[in-house]
Amino acid sequence: MPKQHFEVFSDENISGVAFKNKTLKRAIINFLDNAGNATVAELNKEFNISTPKIITLVNELIHDGVIKDYGKVNSTGGRRASVYGLLAEAGFFIGVDIKRYCINIGLLDFKKNLVTIKENIPYKLENTPESFQALLKSIKQFISELPIRRNKILGIGINLSGRVNHASGYSYSYFHFQEEPLTSIIESELKIQTFLENDSRAMAYGEFCCGEVHSEKNVLYVNMDYGIGLGILIDGKIYYGKSGFSGEFGHIPFFNNEIICHCGKKGCLETEASGSALLRIFKEKVEAGTTSQLAKKYKHLDEIKLHDLIEAAYNEDMLCIDLIAQIGEKIGRGLGVLINLFNPELVILGGMLAKTGDYIRLPIKSALNKYSLSLVNNDSQLRISKLGEKAGVIGACLMARNKVFNK
Known part of the structure; x- marks a missing residue:
């Protein structure tokens, strides 16, 4: 795997204070992801740790390019506090939705905005090595055309029909040619961590998060x-x-x-x-x-x-x-x-x-x-x-994002 541009989501084994700080940073990211922007006081209240410690962690996340100071919040009195939130350009996620006769591929930013999507890429899904290689070629082509650094791509979600074990990374309906999980084989080719999901489940998740589902x-x-x-x-x-x-x-x-x-x-x-x-x-x-x-x-x-x-x-x-x-x-x-x-x-x-x-x-x-x-x-x-054909791409991106955020 290429080194990611910030360490908070890396797989590096650490312990002690470094591990605790990394865990707290991930917790801050997840809080901002769910709550939107927040002040230091709100983060302090949420995590019950000292203000200086919160400020240190926030400044490190800003330095790493993960979050951003979005300016001062309105105040009824006293000194106005800065509001912090995730930076859209901090990292990106690719979603690959494989259909019977085409592929849809999209790019999602750190704040869950669909940046670009390429639909109806000609492809024929067959359980053959040739079909698998054609899939890899299409993904590599999409990545090569992106106007972002490769190490900013934090994960790729790939949807396949049939029996898929999302936890182990195995597909039992397509491309089950080797003992290794399909995700491991794709990762070795793309050099980006990869997650596998059943297509219907990924489409459903996209719709649940960004489509017709409300309360x-x-x-x-x-x-x-x-x-x-x-x-x-x-x-x-x-x-x-x-x-x-x-x-x-x-x-x-x-x-x-x-x-x-x-x-x-x-x-x-x-x-x-x-x-x-x-x-x-x-x-x-x-x-x-x-x-x-x-x-x-x-x-x-x-x-x-x-x-x-x-x-x-x-x-x-x-x-x-x-x-x-x-x-x-x-x-x-x-x-x-x-x-x-x-x-x-x-x-x-x-x-x-x-x-x-x-x-x-x-x-x-x-x-x-x-x-x-x-x-x-x-x-x-x-x-x-509501999302139509984009549901699979958005779902794949979001599922990859969740895996990276919560691993």
Whole structure:
């Protein structure tokens, strides 16, 4: 790892007074992160240590370029105190959101502002060494174009679909080619500490922090993409489950069919209620003679991607609109089970299919009314994601930031 530009987040082993000071500095940073700006008196009250000690620590953090003196606060009398807060340029975090056919990469500053984002970088996610190398190449290219020093990048968060253990850094669905954790392999290539997360959970976290969630503490985020994923917020905290694999909503054996899911089992919700199912059913309908503007646009049906169906629905292609409604009804039926189980305050619809707006939201809402208990679903709001496709990038950045702040 390259040496970071300030030592407070370094992994260097220290003890005694140096360790205590480092711990207090991190505590001050976390306090300012949550509370915003603060005076020395407010920090003194929070940590119950002497004013000279607080001033020394604050001055060292200013010298390290972590916090900033934002000027004097208004006072009703006496000497006005300086207000201190985090410096946006102190450090940065990269978020990498890997989709089926593209990558979105963004940069977040120290104060949680999204500085830049590069979307729809061409990419094909496959469980092959070639796909992994293409991923690394895209990340390296993004970093090389940033107008900041490399040692100011404090962490990288990477989202992958499937089974991901965020604590150990292993992915069991993609790029599990070696005994080492995937995070260790990526770190050795990028020379920046790396954190791995399930894509739906990261998207949910982005939405929880910066999107549609306000005061709600119990929330479900449904990632409606080529597959179906779920992020769960319980009592204000992300729920991972014992092994870190919670949220496999798409693999509930919901249907009695012979369609083999990509997980290897039959009858999963994803087989009939996902972007992949939508594409398959669309092709079957066109081959059976149903008309669609897309059939005229493309010579080969295999060239059609999920975003093409969404765009066609915008342009009033009735086949696409009807099929999206059917998919929505099935997703709503599955969500009815979750609402009966969790009784959430809020359900957020995200992912590519959420771009269709009421074309999918209304069938989902109708199915919820039909399949969930009225006393339960009456208390659950249903909203479309506010962050849209940016949710994954923002969530990945924020999760990496949290890991660095709290390690």
